[in-house]
Amino acid sequence: MTDYDVLRVFCAPGGGYGNELGVVRDGSRVPERAERQELAAKLGFSETVFVDDPERGVIDIYTPTTRLPFAGHPCVGTAWLLDVPELVTPAGLVGARLDGEFSWVEARAEWAPPRTLRRYGSAAEVDDLPIPPPGEWIYAWAWLDEAAGRVRARAFPGRGDGIDEDEATGAAAILLTDQLGRALNITQGAGSQILTAPQPYGWVEVGGRVFLER
Incomplete structure (x- = not known):
């Protein structure tokens, strides 16, 4: 191997x-x-x-x-x-x-693969979503605190390859940041944290903590 x-x-x-x-x-x-x-x-x-x-x-x-x-x-x-x-x-x-x-x-939002950004009315609605059948790539999100830019999100790739839900997805976070035009603090999946910030001329920064598992 x-x-x-x-x-x-x-x-x-x-x-x-x-x-x-x-x-x-x-x-x-x-x-x-x-x-x-x-x-x-x-x-x-x-x-x-x-x-x-x-x-x-x-x-x-x-x-x-x-x-x-x-x-x-x-x-x-x-x-x-x-x-x-x-x-x-x-x-x-x-x-x-x-x-x-x-x-x-x-990076630039146009570099990200196509995603369907689907807004919900509350974080609880996002939490309760079932895994959808294979099909479109869905990024489900809702405001936790709109004034503070805090978002609850879940990601469903819909590829049928065994990855039913992505724990944390930077490209989708970039697309959402580009769409909303503001910095975001995203809680995704079971508890991952993604930070973003729009930059001049169509660029978006995305960041987070990284640990070496093995």
Whole structure:
């Protein structure tokens, strides 16, 4: 089996929760796309990253079923792991920085895969949602405290690949931030925390805590 690290990205203040991420630091060991897709499916994380150049931050991102030009929690986690100022993705150049306990990346909303952002009237409604059948990718959200920018969210990929609900999704948080035009503090899944901030010229920062699981 190819060596890989497991991170938890967008963890809660105490270090719990977060979305697991697999990172193959030596992408040259799995050079072909078909091999990478097969390994990503075998590992079963919502995303797996293959690092093609650790010094330049060149990465390749896969779900269990498809390759992604950009994804939020893989970029936040891999930037933290490699300690680089930027990542090179097929979508474009992703700026990265560390700020105390938080790892941040900067990206554009149009880089995110399509998501259906579905607003609900209360956090309780979001909490009570059942897992929907496979179909569209749904980001369900409601205000916890609109004045403070606090959001409750859950994410349902709808891909039918065994990932019925994503614990924390940076790309969807970027889309919501772009739509609302304001900084957000998102509680997603069982208790993960995602922070966002709109930037000039259509850029959005997304950040959170990252821990090395193994």
